[in-house]
Amino acid sequence: MRQEQFVSQHSEVWHRLSEWLRLNGLNAKDRQASIQTNNLDWYADFDFPSTYRQVCQHLALAKSRQYSQPLLDKIGNLVLAGHQQFYRPKTNLKEKFFTLLLVKLPQTIRQEWILMTISSVLFMGSFIATLIAIQINPDLTYSIVDAGNVAQMEQMYRPDSHARATENREADSDVYMFGFYIMNNTSIGLRTFASGLLFGIGSIVILLFNGLTIGTVAGHLTQLGYIETFWGFVSGHSAMELIAIIISGAAGLKLSAALLRPGQRSRLRALKEHAKIALVMMYGAAAMFFIAAFIEAFWSPRTFIPVNIKYAVGIFLWVLVIAYFCLVGRGKVLDET
Amino acid sequence: MQKLDTNQEIDTPEGIAISLSPVGPIVRAQAWMIDNLIYFGVMSVVGTITSLLGSFGMGIYFIVLFFFYWFYPVFFEVLFNGSTPGKKAMNIRVLHIDGTPVSWAASMNRNLLRTVDFLPLFYAFGFISMLLNNRFQRLGDLVAGTMVVYNPSQVILPEITETSAVAPAYPLDAEEQRAILNFAERLDNLSAERSDELASLTGPLLHKSTAPRQQLLAIANWINGRRT
Numbered sequence: 001m002r003q004e005q006f007v008s009q010h011s012e013v014w015h016r017l018s019e020w021l022r023l024n025g026l027n028a029k030d031r032q033a034s035i036q037t038n039n040l041d042w043y044a045d046f047d048f049p050s051t052y053r054q055v056c057q058h059l060a061l062a063k064s065r066q067y068s069q070p071l072l073d074k075i076g077n078l079v080l081a082g083h084q085q086f087y088r089p090k091t092n093l094k095e096k097f098f099t100l101l102l103v104k105l106p107q108t109i110r111q112e113w114i115l116m117t118i119s120s121v122l123f124m125g126s127f128i129a130t131l132i133a134i135q136i137n138p139d140l141t142y143s144i145v146d147a148g149n150v151a152q153m154e155q156m157y158r159p160d161s162h163a164r165a166t167e168n169r170e171a172d173s174d175v176y177m178f179g180f181y182i183m184n185n186t187s188i189g190l191r192t193f194a195s196g197l198l199f200g201i202g203s204i205v206i207l208l209f210n211g212l213t214i215g216t217v218a219g220h221l222t223q224l225g226y227i228e229t230f231w232g233f234v235s236g237h238s239a240m241e242l243i244a245i246i247i248s249g250a251a252g253l254k255l256s257a258a259l260l261r262p263g264q265r266s267r268l269r270a271l272k273e274h275a276k277i278a279l280v281m282m283y284g285a286a287a288m289f290f291i292a293a294f295i296e297a298f299w300s301p302r303t304f305i306p307v308n309i310k311y312a313v314g315i316f317l318w319v320l321v322i323a324y325f326c327l328v329g330r331g332k333v334l335d336e337t
Numbered sequence: 338m339q340k341l342d343t344n345q346e347i348d349t350p351e352g353i354a355i356s357l358s359p360v361g362p363i364v365r366a367q368a369w370m371i372d373n374l375i376y377f378g379v380m381s382v383v384g385t386i387t388s389l390l391g392s393f394g395m396g397i398y399f400i401v402l403f404f405f406y407w408f409y410p411v412f413f414e415v416l417f418n419g420s421t422p423g424k425k426a427m428n429i430r431v432l433h434i435d436g437t438p439v440s441w442a443a444s445m446n447r448n449l450l451r452t453v454d455f456l457p458l459f460y461a462f463g464f465i466s467m468l469l470n471n472r473f474q475r476l477g478d479l480v481a482g483t484m485v486v487y488n489p490s491q492v493i494l495p496e497i498t499e500t501s502a503v504a505p506a507y508p509l510d511a512e513e514q515r516a517i518l519n520f521a522e523r524l525d526n527l528s529a530e531r532s533d534e535l536a537s538l539t540g541p542l543l544h545k546s547t548a549p550r551q552q553l554l555a556i557a558n559w560i561n562g563r564r565t
Contacts, residue, residue, distance in 0.1 A: 002562025003518065056351040063353075066511040068518040074492040080355050080436070084418070087437040176392035179399030186403060194452035197476060202453075255480070268479060273444050275480045280447070319510070 010058055014078055017055055020046050052082040068333045103329035105284045108277055110325065115257065120139050120248035122204060124242070126211030132220030144216040157221050157229040167270070173296045181293035185241065188287050189248035193278065196252025199259055201279055203252030208243060232307040236300045237313025239321045240292035247285040251278040288321075345472060345484075347436040355436060357486040359473045365485055371423035376405060414444045414451035429486045432558045434472065443481040452555055491548070497521045502563035503555035505542060514560045521557030524550070 003307020014139075023031050023043055035043050059075045109315060134140050139151055188206070221230040254274045262270035299313075301303075343361075346354045383401050386396030413421040419430030419439050431439045431447070439447075454463030454475045463475035472484040497519070509517070517539075525534055529550065536549035543552045 004562035005385040046457045049381075053351060056349070056353050060353050068515060068522055070492055070494055070522060073489070074494055076355055077489040078491060079349075079351075079353065080357075083349055083355065083436060084432075084438050089438060092440060145375060173392050175396035176399075177396070179396030179403075183399040183403040187407070190407060190449055191452050193448050197450060197480070198454045198456070249417070271480050272482050275450075276442060279442055279446055279449075 003065075003071060006062065006065075006067065007071065013054060014058075014075065016042070016046065017048075017051050018078055020048060020051075021085060021202070023087065024048075037244060048082075051275055052079075052086055052202075055079055055082060077094040080173045088112040099334065100280065100283060104230055104280055106325050106328040107332075108280045109247065109250075109284070112254060112277070112281065115250040115253045116246065119203075119207060119246045119253060123211045123246055123249060123286035125128070126208050127215035130215030131219040131222070132214050134216060135223055138220070139221040140221050141216055144212055145220075150217075150220060154226075155222065155297050157226045157233070159226060159229050174301070177301075178293055181296050182290060183242075183305050186289040187295060189244055190282070190290050192245065192248040193251040193255075193282050193285070196249075196255035196278075197259075198256075200253050200256025203256065206252075207245070207249040228307045232303075232310045235310050236317070237292040237295040238289045240295065241323055243321055243325075244285045244288035244292060247281050247288070251281040251285065254278040254281070271314050303314060305315060343471065343473075345434075345486075347434075349436065357436060357484075358535045359471075359485055360427075361473050362467050364427050364429060365473075366460075366467035367423070368427040368429060371426050372410070372421050373423075375422055376409065380405065386431065396432070406496060410448045410451075411441070411444045413437050415441055427442035429485050430488055431483050431485050434484050435450055437459075439483055443483050447481035447483050450480055451475075453477070466561070497561055498524065499563070500551065500555050500558055502559035502561075503552070504559050505556050507542075509560075517553060517557050518560055521554055521561075523542050554556075 001145055007269070019040060020043060023034060023040065026034060032045075035041060055075065059072070059079050062072055062075055103264055130140070130144065192203050192206045195206065218230065218234075255271065258270035258274040259267055265273070295317075298308075342358070344356045344358050346356055362447065384398055387398040387401075390397070402512050406486060410421050414431050416426070419432055424430055433439060433443060433564075451463075454460055454466070454477055456462050460475070463477070466476045466479065467473045472478070472480070474484055478484055498517075518536060520532075527535070532546075532550045535555040537542065537554060539549075542556070543549050
């Protein structure tokens with residue numbers, strides 16, 4: 001068949017497909033208006049999949065018959081636009097959220113228990129080690145955190161000034177701190193994950209740095225005897241925040257594992273597969289950073305709450321979070337599509 | 338045939354190949370600059386408004402800043418056909434490397450890993466990565482399995498000027514026929530002298546005497562299906 005005949009025979013189908021794609025991209029109101037003004041009432045009955053396949057066939061024919069490049073481009077663009085529509089991700093976010101929360105996230109964390117352990121050891125290990133070391137040798141504080149910051153921390157948690165600093169704080173400042181914690185802590189978590197791509201070095205450095213710093217501050221304030229102000233403040237949000245950092249670290253290590261031991265796959269392929277798993281972990285970590293920020297801004301600074309209740313809530317949350325990751329979604333099988 | 342361009346041929350499940358043209362670092366940097374200007378513009382407006390609300394407003398500002406910084410590209414890439422406003426201005430978009438529209442997971446990964454592409458400064462890692470593969474993928478793209486491509490430009494089918502159709506003196510193979518069609522379709526963009534010159538290159542196909550352009554055009558009409 002000659003090109004001219006081919007074009008005149010099929011241009012109606014091409015026109016309809018491109019019109020349908022255009023209308024489909026509009027919102028319902030504009031679409032209705034456009035259908036009425038342009039008299040396109042065939043829109044409702046249009047069989048997109050079969051027309052799309054038909055045009056795909058036209059492209060194949062046009063190519064094998066060596067029709068001219070502009071015609072190939074025209075049909076090719078139409079096929080590309082149809083392809084975009086046909087294979088668009090059809091995500092049900094609500095359903096996705098619940099499977100993530102109730103099955104996928106805890107399962108993934110359990111599946112990655114080795115990396116979770118490594119990340120915990122790096123972070124909690126450096127935290128607890130400095131905490132203990134400072135009880136033995138208090139001067140160690142100043143070789144890890146600079147004196148200015150130490151003084152600021154002492155000021156913040158000194159029992160006689162602590163209540164004044166927090167209780168008189170207005171509700172406005174709670175929102176301020178909430179925003180600050182969300183921005184600062186979650187960003188640290190996201191960077192901990194991303195920098196795992198540097199063969200894990202970035203994640204490990206951030207985990208160790210944060211473990212050492214937090215351990216030093218905790219150790220120093222404990223050693224000074226600011227027990228109730230400091231531990232009372234941090235107990236509430238500690239579970240969410242510390243476990244979120246550990247998960248971020250493990251997600252970063254998951255990326256590095258693809259580079260360091262890809263197994264039978266190419267490194268790139270391993271990386272793609274690992275990144276999907278790591279992202280699930282990061283959804284969890286980000287959510288936990290948000291919850292931690294909320295607790296830290298609105299619950300932790302309340303000094304009128306007895307410190308024993310704060311400890312109890314803190315312990316309860318640790319048990320809750322660990323139970324969630326250990327127990328939820330066991331035995332459920334997801335059909336991966 | 339030797340490959341001269343950077344186009345990527347993608348096989349679709351329908352058994353055909355579609356061609357996508359990946360976007361190089363310069364155009365992507367321009368899109369990024371536009372997005373950054375929008376980012377700073379919006380944040381300075383938000384900052385001005387929230388600063389009226391004291392420390393409550395600052396808290397809101399931080400939250401907006403956080404979401405804007407990390408999720409602005411994801412939001413637009415997934416919900417607006419792969420294009421952030423900057424990409425839209427440059428007429429480019431993000432797709433999976435198999436040509437399908439970018440998913441939440443892929444967009445999230447490529448934008449979170451932007452942090453690493455930016456290292457050690459000014460997207461150095463991302464730039465090196467783009468030069469080392471044939472889809473111009475930065476590290477985030479490699480991990481997420483995405484690439485940035487040009488939107489196809491609108492094609493207007495060129496009209497071949499109609500004249501009486503003349504059969505070629507001897508059979509032409511497919512490639513020759515195609516060359517003659519391409520010539521006829523481009524005729525409007527060529528000067529008369531240049532098109533005569535090009536037409537003369539066909540040699541024995543034409544009568545030596547006169548008007549090589551018109552003669553070749555007549556053959557093109559014949560190839561295109563006209564018979565009178």
